[in-house]
Amino acid sequence: MNRARTIRVEALTRVEGEGGLFIRFRGDRVDEIQLSIYEPPRLFESLLRERPLEEVPDITARICGICPVAYQMSSTHALEAALGISVSPEIGRLRRLLYCGEWIESHALHMFLLHAPDFLGFDNAWEMAEDYPDEVQGGLELKKQGNRLLEVLGGRAIHPINVAVGGFFRTPSREQITALISGFEAALKIAVKLTRWVARFDFPDFQRPYEMIALVHPDEYPMNAGRIASSESWSIDVEQFADEFEERQVPHSTALHAVRKATDSCYFVGPLARLNLNLDRLMPTARQVADAVSIEWPCTNPFQSIVARGIEIVHAFEEALSIMRDYQPVRPPRHAYEHHDGAGCAATEAPRGLLYHRYEIGADGLVKSATIIPPTSQNQAQIEDDLKAYVSQIEADDDVIASSCERLVRSYDPCISCSTHFLKVKLERA
Amino acid sequence: MNGPAPRPAVLIVGIGSHHGDDRFGWEVVDRLATLGPGNADDGPTAGMYGAMIALRKLTSSAELLNHLHGIRRLVICDACHGLSHAGEHRLLTWPTDRVDHLTGSGSHDFSLVNTLHLADKLNMLPLSVDLWVAEKSREQVLRRSIHTSLSPALAKAVEVVACKIEGEFVHA
Numbered sequence: 311m312n313r314a315r316t317i318r319v320e321a322l323t324r325v326e327g328e329g330g331l332f333i334r335f336r337g338d339r340v341d342e343i344q345l346s347i348y349e350p351p352r353l354f355e356s357l358l359r360e361r362p363l364e365e366v367p368d369i370t371a372r373i374c375g376i377c378p379v380a381y382q383m384s385s386t387h388a389l390e391a392a393l394g395i396s397v398s399p400e401i402g403r404l405r406r407l408l409y410c411g412e413w414i415e416s417h418a419l420h421m422f423l424l425h426a427p428d429f430l431g432f433d434n435a436w437e438m439a440e441d442y443p444d445e446v447q448g449g450l451e452l453k454k455q456g457n458r459l460l461e462v463l464g465g466r467a468i469h470p471i472n473v474a475v476g477g478f479f480r481t482p483s484r485e486q487i488t489a490l491i492s493g494f495e496a497a498l499k500i501a502v503k504l505t506r507w508v509a510r511f512d513f514p515d516f517q518r519p520y521e522m523i524a525l526v527h528p529d530e531y532p533m534n535a536g537r538i539a540s541s542e543s544w545s546i547d548v549e550q551f552a553d554e555f556e557e558r559q560v561p562h563s564t565a566l567h568a569v570r571k572a573t574d575s576c577y578f579v580g581p582l583a584r585l586n587l588n589l590d591r592l593m594p595t596a597r598q599v600a601d602a603v604s605i606e607w608p609c610t611n612p613f614q615s616i617v618a619r620g621i622e623i624v625h626a627f628e629e630a631l632s633i634m635r636d637y638q639p640v641r642p643p644r645h646a647y648e649h650h651d652g653a654g655c656a657a658t659e660a661p662r663g664l665l666y667h668r669y670e671i672g673a674d675g676l677v678k679s680a681t682i683i684p685p686t687s688q689n690q691a692q693i694e695d696d697l698k699a700y701v702s703q704i705e706a707d708d709d710v711i712a713s714s715c716e717r718l719v720r721s722y723d724p725c726i727s728c729s730t731h732f733l734k735v736k737l738e739r740a
Numbered sequence: 741m742n743g744p745a746p747r748p749a750v751l752i753v754g755i756g757s758h759h760g761d762d763r764f765g766w767e768v769v770d771r772l773a774t775l776g777p778g779n780a781d782d783g784p785t786a787g788m789y790g791a792m793i794a795l796r797k798l799t800s801s802a803e804l805l806n807h808l809h810g811i812r813r814l815v816i817c818d819a820c821h822g823l824s825h826a827g828e829h830r831l832l833t834w835p836t837d838r839v840d841h842l843t844g845s846g847s848h849d850f851s852l853v854n855t856l857h858l859a860d861k862l863n864m865l866p867l868s869v870d871l872w873v874a875e876k877s878r879e880q881v882l883r884r885s886i887h888t889s890l891s892p893a894l895a896k897a898v899e900v901v902a903c904k905i906e907g908e909f910v911h912a
Contacts (some may be wrong), residue, residue, distance in 0.1 A: 423802070435854070439861040443861070468803070473902050
């Protein structure tokens with residue numbers, strides 16, 4: 311007789327938000343896996359209805375304290391599409407600069423305070439800091455520089471307040487931006503060194519046949535623009551997102567699961583997907599690091615996402631420096647526009663992956679409807695699929711299985727607060 | 741010629757948000773700012789009776805790690821759970837007093853206590869760290885409501901704590 315056995319992780323640590331993991335075995339076979347997200351729905355889409363469109367960037371930024379810029383970028387671009395605004399290349403570059411700051415601080419937090427302890431046998435960052443003080447200090451320095459950029463350009467490090475539909479409320483002086491350069495130059499060197507360090511970690515041998523999805527752009531590493539592309543060699547305009555992808559409710563989660571409509575299958579978004587699809591658009595030093603690490607691209611080992619994050623930090627410092635060195639304040643800082651009804655969508659690359667927004671607005675400038683599809687809800691079904699494959703290849707006691715599963719989930723850097731929010735693990739055997 | 745701005749010797753930090761009793765740390769800092777020149781968002785506030793005192797309001801405890809360089813005395817004000825009743829406040833000293841039983845949320849599970857552990861391990865903390873904590877109103881926690889103002893119990897705690905800090909640094 312096949313006995314049922316359940317493993318539960320009640321509280322997955324070192325992720326953003328609150329959720330749980332439930333695994334049920336029947337005999338040695340994995341019967342069911344649920345990434346259960348039980349935080350109450352946050353209802354941002356409803357909250358936005360009938361609000362002036364100018365409030366949307368700051369309201370959606372409140373969805374996340376780690377990646378508020380991503381919400382500001384996707385919302386402003388979607389609203390600008392609805393209003394028929396094209397921002398100037400100068401504003402476009404400044405938005406990329408802001409996004410660089412967010413990628414740096416978000417990736418550095420995850421890599422050095424949350425994820426690296428998993429590979430070195432520590433329970434947390436402060437235990438790791440005792441044996442690896444230079445690496446943790448280095449990681450904190452990267453994060454600090456990212457935060458400084460957000461403060462200067464965004465007005466403050468968390469929930470920046472300077473992003474407006476049409477541009478920025480104000481742009482910093484050349485002196486303010488120039489003052490950041492020396493810190494960024496030093497941090498770039500630290501980022502290269504630390505990325506090489508994490509690339510030498512001992513990674514579990516776990517390759518997956520992913521369909522990876524990310525923006526691609528002919529001229530730049532994707533942040534705010536481009537087509538949505540797949541590792542299966544197809545691509546679509548962002549306007550076709552709803553034709554290709556669909557969010558579905560599942561009973562065990564307050565966050566929706568996204569799937570590809572045509573194949574009814576899950577897909578993978580995030581830094582690894584971006585890198586696999588855009589390797590040739592990396593800045594030169596970032597490309598050198600990608601070539602130097604002993605990883606074959608495209609990489610399909612989710613645990614090696616930590617290396618992809620490091621390479622993206624290098625890219626972000628390098629690109630930020632190139633923008634800062636040529637920087638001149640933008641005049642005027644934003645485009646004027648008239649309200650009219652319309653609809654528009656945009657997808658940008660949040661630190662954790664593709665973030666899609668769509669808005670309908672009225673002639674009175676009020677939001678009629680909003681759709682927000684964050685990367686973590688797009689990755690949820692893929693995480694469950696990965697866990698099923700991963701658990702099947704682990705022969706260990708329940709505690710080891712539970713902690714191994716937590717590590718796999720952490721490699722996605724899930725932001726449950728964004729999808730709606732956290733994580734706990736339960737294993738059940740019968 | 742202007743030289744680099746002098747580094748503050750004392751950093752007083754309020755950690756919190758705009759919401760209800762979570763405002764506690766910010767309110768203490770705002771109250772202190774009214775007692776000296778400058779305001780809490782201006783960084784180092786010089787001249788509080790000769791000492792170089794910086795007042796800062798932070799949203800996330802992990803941000804604290806960006807502001808510790810050169811600090812000789814650190815005072816942190818934050819709302820917490822774990823004391824007996826709403827408005828109860830205590831002065832704890834790191835690392836001698838037990839603080840692990842105090843709970844408070846932190847982004848990505850990186851709470852104030854985690855931040856202090858990490859800063860301690862990296863020798864980033866000054867010799868003296870005072871932690872003023874006050875218990876949040878249970879009603880606000882249970883309702884998870886988005887109050888914009890403090891509960892009366894916490895408002896009272898703000899006054900007492902600000903007064904005590906002021907007494908130590910301003911009237912010393």
